[in-house]
Amino acid sequence: MTHGRPDGPSGDRPNSGHLHPTGPRERRPRRYPRQVPRGDGRLTHDLDPQSPGPQDACGVFGVWAPGEEVAKLTYFGLYALQHRGQEAAGIAVSDGASVVVYKDLGLVSQVFDEATLGSLRGHLAVGHTRYSTTGASTWENAQPTFRTTAAGTGLALCHNGNLVNTAELAVMAADAGVSGVFSATTDSDLVTSLIAAHPDLSIEAAAMEVLPQLRGAFSLTFMDEDTLYAARDPQGVRPLVLGRLERGWVVASETAALDIVGASVVREVEPGELIAIDENGLRSQHFAVAEPKGCVFEYVYLARPDTTIGGRGVHAARVEIGRRLAKEHPAEADLVIPVPESGTPAAVGYAEASGIPYGLGLVKNSYVGRTFIQPSQTIRQLGIRLKLNPLRDVIRGKRLVVVDDSIVRGNTQRALIRMLREAGAVEVHVRISSPPVKWPCFYGIDFASRAELVANGLDVDGVRASINADSLGYVSEQGLIAATEQPASRLCTACFTGRYPISLGESEVLGKYVLEGRGQLPIPVLEDQRSVSGWTGRQAGSATVPGGAEDALTRP
Numbered sequence: 248m249t250h251g252r253p254d255g256p257s258g259d260r261p262n263s264g265h266l267h268p269t270g271p272r273e274r275r276p277r278r279y280p281r282q283v284p285r286g287d288g289r290l291t292h293d294l295d296p297q298s299p300g301p302q303d304a305c306g307v308f309g310v311w312a313p314g315e316e317v318a319k320l321t322y323f324g325l326y327a328l329q330h331r332g333q334e335a336a337g338i339a340v341s342d343g344a345s346v347v348v349y350k351d352l353g354l355v356s357q358v359f360d361e362a363t364l365g366s367l368r369g370h371l372a373v374g375h376t377r378y379s380t381t382g383a384s385t386w387e388n389a390q391p392t393f394r395t396t397a398a399g400t401g402l403a404l405c406h407n408g409n410l411v412n413t414a415e416l417a418v419m420a421a422d423a424g425v426s427g428v429f430s431a432t433t434d435s436d437l438v439t440s441l442i443a444a445h446p447d448l449s450i451e452a453a454a455m456e457v458l459p460q461l462r463g464a465f466s467l468t469f470m471d472e473d474t475l476y477a478a479r480d481p482q483g484v485r486p487l488v489l490g491r492l493e494r495g496w497v498v499a500s501e502t503a504a505l506d507i508v509g510a511s512v513v514r515e516v517e518p519g520e521l522i523a524i525d526e527n528g529l530r531s532q533h534f535a536v537a538e539p540k541g542c543v544f545e546y547v548y549l550a551r552p553d554t555t556i557g558g559r560g561v562h563a564a565r566v567e568i569g570r571r572l573a574k575e576h577p578a579e580a581d582l583v584i585p586v587p588e589s590g591t592p593a594a595v596g597y598a599e600a601s602g603i604p605y606g607l608g609l610v611k612n613s614y615v616g617r618t619f620i621q622p623s624q625t626i627r628q629l630g631i632r633l634k635l636n637p638l639r640d641v642i643r644g645k646r647l648v649v650v651d652d653s654i655v656r657g658n659t660q661r662a663l664i665r666m667l668r669e670a671g672a673v674e675v676h677v678r679i680s681s682p683p684v685k686w687p688c689f690y691g692i693d694f695a696s697r698a699e700l701v702a703n704g705l706d707v708d709g710v711r712a713s714i715n716a717d718s719l720g721y722v723s724e725q726g727l728i729a730a731t732e733q734p735a736s737r738l739c740t741a742c743f744t745g746r747y748p749i750s751l752g753e754s755e756v757l758g759k760y761v762l763e764g765r766g767q768l769p770i771p772v773l774e775d776q777r778s779v780s781g782w783t784g785r786q787a788g789s790a791t792v793p794g795g796a797e798d799a800l801t802r803p
C-alpha cells in the first residue's frame with residue numbers, strides 16, 4: 248500500500264509511513280509536480296512570528312461511518328481543528344482490507360486536494376493536525392503514525408497532548424523488542440509501537456495493557472482495518488468528544504469539529520476511557536480511574552470559541568472572564584479594544600461590565616504568516632505590523648483598555664503598545680484574561696522556556712513597566728476558574744501556579760526533542776537523560792538556560 252506526500256522521499260523504510268503492506272491491493276495517490284516552494288504552514292494566529300504565543304498541541308479526529316465519504320468528513324473535521332496545529336496534517340482510512348495513511352507538512356488545505364481525498368476510500372478514518380510538542384517538525388513526525396502489528400494488521404494513531412514518561416516508554420519499547428528503526432521521534436510513535444508490539448493480543452486488548460502505562464496528556468484516536476478507537480488520559484487534560492452521525496460515529500478534539508460534519512454531540516470521552524466502534528456498535532472500557540484535571544487554558548485561548556468543554560461554552564466563558572476582569576481591574580478609559588481575535592470575547596465582557604464603549608481599534612491581516620519567503624531585516628523589524636494595523640481615527644486621542652488573552656514573553660504587547668501610542672492613544676491600559684504565565688506546560692502546550700516567560704522574573708508592575716503600559720491587570724486564578732463553571736479540583740492550572748497535577752518524575756527527560764539523536768535502539772541510559780536539564784520549549788538540553796523541567800522539579 249503506497250501513499251505519501253506528493254513529493255515525499257521513496258518508501259523504502261519499514262513503517263516510515265510511505266509503505267504500508269497491510270492489504271492485497273495497491274493504490275497510489277496521484278503525484279503532482281510542485282511548481283513553487285512549499286511554505287512552512289505556519290499561518291498561525293501569532294501576531295509576531297518572532298515571538299510566538301502559546302502553541303496548541305494538536306487536533307485529532309476519527310469517524311466510523313459505512314456508506315459515507317469518511318476521508319472528506321475527516322478533511323472538514325481537520326479544517327475545524329486547524330487552529331490546534333498548523334505544522335502538518337494527515338488522514339488514515341481503511342476499507343476493511345487495508346489501512347492507508349496520507350500526510351504531509353503544511354496546512355490541511357495544502358496537504359489535501361480533491362483528487363487525493365477521492366483516492367482515500369473506506370468506511371473509517373482518523374485524522375490529525377500537528378503542532379510539535381515532542382519531536383521536530385519533520386515529515387516522519389507528522390501523524391497519523393503507522394505501525395504494522397505483530398499480527399500483520401495496520402495500526403494508525405493520532406495523538407493530542409504530551410507524555411511526561413517518554414524516556415521510560417522508550418526503554419519499555421526496547422524491552423518489548425520493538426524491531427526496526429524509529430523513523431519518527433515522537434511520544435505518539437512510541438505509543439503506536441507499544442500497542443502494535445503485542446503478538447498475542449488484539450489491538451483493543453493491547454491498548455488496555457499499554458494505556459495505563461502512559462503518563463501525561465493524551466487524547467487519542469486510532470484505528471485498524473475494522474475498528475475506530477478513542478482514548479483519553481485519566482486526567483482528561485486535553486478535550487475529546489464523541490458525536491453521532493445518522494449512519495455512524497465521530498470523535499474529535501472539539502465539538503466545533505462535530506458541528507462542521509453535521510454530527511450531534513453525544514458526550515465527552517471520559518478521562519481513563521477507551522472506546523471502540525465497529526460493526527458491532529460502540530464498546531466502552533475504563534483503563535484507569537478518572538482523576539479529572541482539564542486544561543484551564545483551553546477556555547482562555549486554545550479551544551475555538553464555538554466549542555463546548557465540560558458543558559460550558561468557550562465563548563461564554565471568555566466573555567465572563569472579561570466581566571470579572573473589569574470588576575477586578577477597573578480603568579478610567581474611553582474605549583475597550585480587543586487584540587484580535589483571541590482577546591475579543593473578553594473585551595466584550597470587559598466593556599459590558601465596565602460600561603466603557605467597545606470598539607475595534609486593530610485590524611488583523613489573517614493571511615500573513617510565516618512563508619517560504621525569508622524576511623529581510625527590514626521586514627523582520629515590521630514585527631506585528633505585518634499582522635495588525637491600527638485604526639488611527641478610532642484610536643487618536645483616546646484612553647484605551649486593550650484586552651489580550653495572555654502575556655508570554657511580553658514582546659508582542661510591547662510592540663503593540665508602541666504602535667497604539669504612535670497611532671495617537673493617550674493612555675494604554677492592558678487587561679489580560681489569564682493569570683500571569685510563570686511555568687512551562689508539560690502536557691502539550693508550548694509557551695516558552697521558564698526563563699523566557701516575562702512573568703517568571705517580574706512582578707505585575709515590573710511587567711507593566713517592561714511593556715510600557717499605563718496600567719496592567721490580570722484576571723485572578725479564582726476569577727478565571729469561576730468563569731469556566733468547573734470545580735477548581737477538576738482543572739489543571741499549572742502554568743499559573745506551578746502545581747502540576749500529573750507527576751513529572753525525576754528520571755524523565757522533559758524536552759521536545761527527547762527522542763532526537765537516539766534514532767536507533769538501544770536507548771541511551773537514563774543517567775545521560777538526566778543531564779538534559781533545560782526545557783526551553785524549542786530545544787532541550789541547554790545548560791545555559793535556567794528554569795525548565797529541572798527547575799520545575801526542584802522548586803520549593
Ligand code: SF4
Nearest residue numbers: 542544688739741742
Ligand atoms: S500547564 Fe497550563 S496549558 Fe498546560 S495543561 Fe495545565 S493549564 Fe493547560
